[in-house]
Amino acid sequence: MKKTQPRFWWVIDSIILVLLTVIFGVWFFKAHAYGAWGDDSPGYIYTAGQVQNGEALVVQDNLVQAALAWFGDEHFARFVAPAHHEIISPSGWTASRYPIGLSVLMALANKLTGQDTAMYAIVPLAAVGVVLLTYLLAVLWLPTNPPLKRVGAMVAALSVGLSDVFANYAVAQPMREIPALLFWLAALLLLTFINRVQLMRWKIILAICAGLLFGYSINIRETSAVLLVPVLVWLWPVGRVWWKSRVERSAFIKIVLAGCAGLLIALSLSIWNSAAITAHKEKFREKDISSIAITSNFDHIQSLSPSNLFNNQGKFKPGVGGVVQYWEVMSQFSTFAPFLFFALIGLFLTWWQQRRLAYVLASWIAVVFILFAMWINPYARYILPLLPAVAILSAYGMVGIIEYVGKKLQLSRFVSIGLSLLLMAAFFISLQPAIAARNEHIRLGDSVYKAITAEDLSTLKTVSDQLLVKASPEKPALLMMFGSWRAGLPETIMTHSDLRVIRFPGRPNEQPDLTALAGFMAELQKTYTVYVWYDATLGTGEQRLFQQLSLSEPILTTQLSFQADIVIYALTAND
Structure with a gap:
């Protein structure tokens, strides 16, 4: 019986993992984003296109050089650079603001499938992976009987997958938080297995792989480095015990060095990118604190x-x-009312039963919460990395209460099972609004958080192709975007076509004199066939500039799911 029981639960775990994959695969892959019209995502999309095409990531941009020469001010030249790219020198060099880990994954997806839209499956795929890894970690960490352990793990996994903020970012524009979280959880899973295997060879292999995964999490999101704190908390008790024996001390050092080797190998990607930026970065702006860069906007620290x-x-x-x-975001992590209460109970129980695990989970939550609470813009997605930790603690608290009540009141097995089922039923009933929201999203196909649909992307490709054909070979096409959608659509267009796109300057401190801007656009006509995007969302400044331009009759008209009556004009020579 003892030999078959673990295999039986492995089968149960496999079935549950398959069910979770199917359920969340449907929810996250149906009606997910195919680009973005704003926010940070265009920066990842554009860099993914550069990686896929084998282009340099640090570029001396002719348009940026022209704008710097014309306006004489870096602020006024930003509108010709891709979104979320920094002008890093007065000679026109530009680089992405962000680590390139996510963009590399997106480009790899396109390369492997031969489809230029495969990149948009990375975040939904990562989201499913996060749900599965949450389940596996909970199974390994919950110290209860096998059936209740699986129930608790299901509670943790469903709490993560159906959390509103997590589910929305799983289907929204490509952002880095969920993919970075996936690699962190995978690293943590391997760290857990290091304690469970006996052969030193396997411990070394697991340590190297854990280091690689953790390092790649940092490649995606540099702030993942703060999670080194719970890793050290995890290692400290083991090291202190093993240090007392010469043999075990040697083994511990080998494991740590193996993990560090894996970490450095993974981080070589970011080191290479940082070196490329540093080679061309100059300290020429007021906000620049150094010519040495980790990312092009490291000054944002x-x-x-x-x-x-x-x-x-x-x-x-x-x-x-x-x-x-x-705190408001955490209080809305789950529609299950006692979610955070159970998490507090879980923290107490882990401290009582598995103190090392309590320190790891507490430090995991604390470093993420404190770091991003000190950030100038507390966006909800920033603390997504602590969601699995809170969910596992909540599941720990729930199963702990079930066990405690059963033992304290000396309830019969039948009554204990009945109470457990009632609590589970309450949990699943509380999830109905979240489940309904996922199903409604699939039914309507709504875009979430500035995302665009597959149909929108197809329309943008068609517009790009038409403009490229209309332009003369001597003067390549250049599109100037006006309106609310200029913050991200240019990068999506440039990633999926050869059309170069610039935008009307969005921020007041980046807007030059409109007459000078009109003159610059006229100057561009010497080199490019300049087209202009017009829709009903133009602001006052844009309307004023528009009136100064000499335009042709409409070249083409189109519409997107979020904007009707888009008109493209050609810029003509002034009489």
Whole structure:
């Protein structure tokens, strides 16, 4: 019986994992994003296109050089550079603001499938992976009987997958939080197995792989480096025990060195990118703190401040404070009312039963919460990395209460099972609004968080192809975008076509004199066939510039799921 029982539960785990894959695969892969019209995502999309095409990631841009020469100010030249790219030198070099880990994965998806839209499956796929890894970690960490252990693991996995903020970002524009979380959880899973295998060879292999996975999480999101704290917390008790024996001390050092080797191998991608940026970066702007770069906008670290904990002064919810904002986000992680209460119970029980695990989970939550609460803009997605930890603690608390009540009241097995089923039923009933929201999203196919649909992407490709054909070979096509969608559509278009796109400057401090801007566009006509995008969302400044331009009759008209009556004009020579 003892030999067959583990195999039986392996079969049960396999069935549950398949069910979770199918359920969340349908929810996350139906009606997911195929690009974005704003936010950070265009930066990842555009860089993915560069990687896929084998282009340099640090580029001396002719348009940026022309804008710098014309306006004489880096602020006024930004509108010709791709979104979320920094001008890193006065000679026109540009580089992405972000680590390139996610973009490399997106490009790899396209390469492997031969489809230029496969990149948009990376985030939904990562989201499914996060749900599965949450289940596996909960199975390994919950110290209860096998049936209740699986129930608790299901609670943790469903809590993560059906959390509103997680599910929305799983289907929204490609963002880095969920993929980075996937690699972190995978690294944590391997760290857990290191304690469970006996052969030193396997411990070394697992340590190397864990280091590789953790390093790649940092390649995707550099702030994942703070999760080194729970890793050290995990290692400290083991090291302290093993250090007492010369043989075990040697084994511990080998495991740590193997993990560090894997970490450095993975981080070589970011080191290579940072070296490329540093080779061309100059300290020429007021905000620049160094010519040495980790990413092109490493100077953004200056926005990290303890004062933001209770009174942030960024563009997102200014004055609210990161602590208040993120507590509200955590309180809405689950539609199950006692979710956080059970998490607190779980933290107490882990401290009582598995103190090392309690320290790991507590430090995991603390470093993520504190770091991003000190950030100037406390966006909800920033604390997604702590969601699995809270969900596992909540599941721990739930099964712990079930066991405690059963033992304390000396309930019969039948009554204990009945109470457990009632609590599980309450949990699943509480999830109905979240389940309904997922099904409604699939039914309507709505875009979430500035995402665009597959049909929108197809329309943009068609527009690009038509403009490229209309332009003369001597003067390649250049599209100037106006309106609300200019913040991200240019990068999506450039990733999927050869059309170069620039935008009307969005921020007041980046808008040059309109007459000078009109003159620059006229100057561009000497080199390019310049087209102009017009829709009903133009602001006052855009309308004023538009009136100064000499335009042809409409070249073409089109519409997107979020914008009707889009008109493309050609810029003509002034009489």
